[in-house]
Amino acid sequence: MSRTNLRKEIIDFFILPNSNNDFSHPMKLSELKTGESGIIVKILGHGEFRHRITEMGFVRGKEVFVVRHAPLQDPIEYKIMDYNVSLRHTEAELIEVITTTERSFQYNNQSEYSIIDTQNLKRHTGERGKEIIVALVGNPNCGKTTLFNALSGSREKVGNYSGVTVDAKQTTLLYNEYTISIVDLPGTYSLSAFSPEELFVRNFIFDKLPDIVLNVVDAGNLERNLYLTTQLIDMDIKVILALNMYDEMINKGARLQHYQLASMLGIPMIPTVGNKSKGIELLLKKIVDVFEDRDPVVRHIHINYGAEIERSIEILEPLIRENSNIVTRRSPRYIAIRLLESDAYIRGILTKASNFDKIHSKTKELLKIIHLYYNEKPETVIADARYGFIAGALRETYKEAPVNSRQTTEVIDTFLTHRLFGFPIFFLFMFLMFYATFNLGEYPMSWIESGISELGTLFSKLLPYGMLRDLIIDGIINGTGSVLVFLPNILILFFFISLMEDTGYMARAAFIMDKVMHKIGLHGKSFIPLIMGFGCNVPAIIGSRIIENRRDRFLTILITPFMSCSARLPVYILIIGAFFPKYPAMMLMGIYLLGILLAIATALIFKNTLFKTVEAPFVMELPPYRLPSIRVVFLNMWDKSFEYLRKVGGTILIAVIIIWALGYFPKNNESEKQLKLSLHNIENSTLSDLEKTRVTDSLINSYKLEILSGSYLKKIGETIEPVMAPAGMDWKLGISVITGIAAKEVIISTMSVIYQLEQTSVHQKLLQENLAFIAQNDKTGKASLQAMAFLIFVLIYFPCIGVVFTVKNETRSWKYPIFLVIYTTILAWFLAVLFFQVGSLII
Amino acid sequence: MWQEIITYGIIVWALYKLIQSVYEFFFPKKQKIGCSTGCSKSCLLKEQN
Numbered sequence: 001m002s003r004t005n006l007r008k009e010i011i012d013f014f015i016l017p018n019s020n021n022d023f024s025h026p027m028k029l030s031e032l033k034t035g036e037s038g039i040i041v042k043i044l045g046h047g048e049f050r051h052r053i054t055e056m057g058f059v060r061g062k063e064v065f066v067v068r069h070a071p072l073q074d075p076i077e078y079k080i081m082d083y084n085v086s087l088r089h090t091e092a093e094l095i096e097v098i099t100t101t102e103r104s105f106q107y108n109n110q111s112e113y114s115i116i117d118t119q120n121l122k123r124h125t126g127e128r129g130k131e132i133i134v135a136l137v138g139n140p141n142c143g144k145t146t147l148f149n150a151l152s153g154s155r156e157k158v159g160n161y162s163g164v165t166v167d168a169k170q171t172t173l174l175y176n177e178y179t180i181s182i183v184d185l186p187g188t189y190s191l192s193a194f195s196p197e198e199l200f201v202r203n204f205i206f207d208k209l210p211d212i213v214l215n216v217v218d219a220g221n222l223e224r225n226l227y228l229t230t231q232l233i234d235m236d237i238k239v240i241l242a243l244n245m246y247d248e249m250i251n252k253g254a255r256l257q258h259y260q261l262a263s264m265l266g267i268p269m270i271p272t273v274g275n276k277s278k279g280i281e282l283l284l285k286k287i288v289d290v291f292e293d294r295d296p297v298v299r300h301i302h303i304n305y306g307a308e309i310e311r312s313i314e315i316l317e318p319l320i321r322e323n324s325n326i327v328t329r330r331s332p333r334y335i336a337i338r339l340l341e342s343d344a345y346i347r348g349i350l351t352k353a354s355n356f357d358k359i360h361s362k363t364k365e366l367l368k369i370i371h372l373y374y375n376e377k378p379e380t381v382i383a384d385a386r387y388g389f390i391a392g393a394l395r396e397t398y399k400e401a402p403v404n405s406r407q408t409t410e411v412i413d414t415f416l417t418h419r420l421f422g423f424p425i426f427f428l429f430m431f432l433m434f435y436a437t438f439n440l441g442e443y444p445m446s447w448i449e450s451g452i453s454e455l456g457t458l459f460s461k462l463l464p465y466g467m468l469r470d471l472i473i474d475g476i477i478n479g480t481g482s483v484l485v486f487l488p489n490i491l492i493l494f495f496f497i498s499l500m501e502d503t504g505y506m507a508r509a510a511f512i513m514d515k516v517m518h519k520i521g522l523h524g525k526s527f528i529p530l531i532m533g534f535g536c537n538v539p540a541i542i543g544s545r546i547i548e549n550r551r552d553r554f555l556t557i558l559i560t561p562f563m564s565c566s567a568r569l570p571v572y573i574l575i576i577g578a579f580f581p582k583y584p585a586m587m588l589m590g591i592y593l594l595g596i597l598l599a600i601a602t603a604l605i606f607k608n609t610l611f612k613t614v615e616a617p618f619v620m621e622l623p624p625y626r627l628p629s630i631r632v633v634f635l636n637m638w639d640k641s642f643e644y645l646r647k648v649g650g651t652i653l654i655a656v657i658i659i660w661a662l663g664y665f666p667k668n669n670e671s672e673k674q675l676k677l678s679l680h681n682i683e684n685s686t687l688s689d690l691e692k693t694r695v696t697d698s699l700i701n702s703y704k705l706e707i708l709s710g711s712y713l714k715k716i717g718e719t720i721e722p723v724m725a726p727a728g729m730d731w732k733l734g735i736s737v738i739t740g741i742a743a744k745e746v747i748i749s750t751m752s753v754i755y756q757l758e759q760t761s762v763h764q765k766l767l768q769e770n771l772a773f774i775a776q777n778d779k780t781g782k783a784s785l786q787a788m789a790f791l792i793f794v795l796i797y798f799p800c801i802g803v804v805f806t807v808k809n810e811t812r813s814w815k816y817p818i819f820l821v822i823y824t825t826i827l828a829w830f831l832a833v834l835f836f837q838v839g840s841l842i843i
Numbered sequence: 844m845w846q847e848i849i850t851y852g853i854i855v856w857a858l859y860k861l862i863q864s865v866y867e868f869f870f871p872k873k874q875k876i877g878c879s880t881g882c883s884k885s886c887l888l889k890e891q892n
Contacts, residue, residue: 463846464846466846467846468845468846468850469846471850653857654857654860654864657856657857658854658857658861661854661857801868
């Protein structure tokens, strides 16, 4: 495994939210045993600690020898530059070293334990010192991920709404002789640790100590975006500011003297346009300059919070400073400010301090004084001061656009979120989406269908009759081909979802739906993961992390599987196309609506029973409308196609082979011998070629039907048939829904293999034709009922394995996925039976 | 005959992949523990083992 891959895997693992594991495990000075030595590659840590340790000679390239550990293992005595010094374990943890052994592992050309000369080791120390960890932080929807993609050439998902990035993503790139690892963190408005994302980002900065924090701000919305920057200033860390979407700001007519603003804040600023990859080179250069401490702009400033707050900070700071293990990672001033903002998490950290009681009582006393002095809560005073500082800085450097910059957005919103037009427009959009998915998709679908049919014919000509030919044609080509034909429909659906995400309409949909969602006890934000669920339930469930309230989030997770994912779409198209060809788009929309209605009903039931809770306020940013980037939309579609094709070549291929085998065995040797003899006789007969083919096909199909009737597959199907029969489903449909548990597309493959084996027609038919034939020859009208009951069952029953796992990960419990599986399967069976039985009575 | 040998081979392969998937479902692969700023001795040792 390459080093970069290893690092990626490791970082991907560690940056999972709420992970109990430590993010990084480089060789720390504290890990060296007595008698070992290492060479310093990097000093982490903070402020005074860093200054002091550097002054004492702990600099890159110096050799440190472990003399001894204290009797209780802490502190540790080290030898550096011919003098001995003692460091606490927590301090030694902040010094990264490299050992001779490690060096030999990394350059495996040499033997594992070979001795490396000091010269080489020092050179390698220099290389390790050129690895920069950059954390990307910023407000939601400020373009962090777009910038991340531009920096790294990655294709992480982007969208024009808040909370697209729900996990941290990491990439590594080489720039000159530097290795830059960039971690894209979820968007947050502040670092106050109110939401899981805020806490996650803040902990990442403190615990993982990135070398540089790249603060991405929306240049068109500086005032709000810089609030987070003021918190980073307080943290006293190395920050670079990327003024993203700078072109939009300029086009609106606003002007910013960013050099002046940068020197006022002590933070270097680079204008960037993430989606056009502009400013990337400058940004990378700036990262290196700041890392190497050679940027003249960088300086630490203190934001003045007013006389009484500053006096309180001055009182608390020395008390906090007494705890060196705490202040090595966090600025004492920042801790003091957070205490005054009543930050429970920081107070929790301070409980480990030796003088916690003193700090705690002093804080309480100061909070009372501040409250009396300002007649406001201290956190409000501090927030006001931050905004005051930003306003002051912008007054001198920023000139607003002469016209209302959101004018276009407001005009569009007049219609799209209108009291009367809002809903019809939304439903029209939805109808258009389903119409295009069905009707436009038909053309490329027929091309793929004929391609698959041709391929089958080609193989039947190339291979003589036998087991392999049956497997390839009836199993592999039919089974995988039956799923492959729906690729265009899925791409069209994703195209529409992409449009909603990238234009900013997704947030409006959530906005207009909030009241409806509120009525059913959900949050407006729940609407976003629910819509995403039309694409795939897995990212939708992960996306529900944008909902702050835990119970709202869990409820959204539990109802998301009712949203028909793209894997179920082929089943709908197949059945609707065969049984309800007159109004396909309406039928398709109807089945999606049924899913939505069931989600609503479930939400209502759960909200009043399992998830009784106080409703959370609806605070969601409505981003300005943006023209979607064609490149992003098509890359997204390409990724989906690739994912789909991989599924066809993986899970579905394996499933069809096994299903075919179950339908083909046990073999009837006597019949097979008889068939081969008959085929041999026909071949040597005087019949015409056409006649030969007709008789041969007829014999083969009769044989296939005979082996299917005695097959393992039929036996399994007949065992479950009594359960499925009340819903009008025979053994073939019963088997199909069981195999669909792995992935819903397998339902189609299974049906295709079974119907192909069962086929008695002379010509090879695709599954659609087979079903359409059944529909056309149905005199009782029950076939349509059966088809509809089957659709209802497929819509509701058992979410796929991927969803079950995701629910487990997101809820951190097996309780919810198990409940979901049982609930959905029972509900599916009950509704399918109800529909079929009531329908049968009417017919 | 040759058709049967290949077919059985394919079926065995599919069964193997199925068993592998089921095994990984119940015993997911453990992620490797390592480092963020380069490969340390400890993580490389773990990787090697």
